[in-house]
Amino acid sequence: MVWLPFCGDGDVSMTTAILIYSTGSPPLGLWPRSWVGLTNEVGRQPWLVYNLMRTSEGVSPIPAGNVIWSLSLFLIIFIVVGKSYFYYVLRH
8 A cells, every 4th residue: 555645635636646657557567578588589599590600509508407407496486486375365
């Protein structure tokens, strides 16, 4: 309840301004994600597209065991965080 201290005296103009701001703010989270994807692809692809580098040279030399280990660890952490979230949200 961030807006509660601002509208305690019944100031309608302040409440309206906060509601307008909060209505427009959710899409702002998409901008950073868009730029991350853009910079990631721009930094990696031109070398392969313009024949400066072969596709086989662009692949990272990471063993399959490391990929499986990191993916498994990510999934375990994701499941633990998800279960704890639902535990705290659904408890009475």
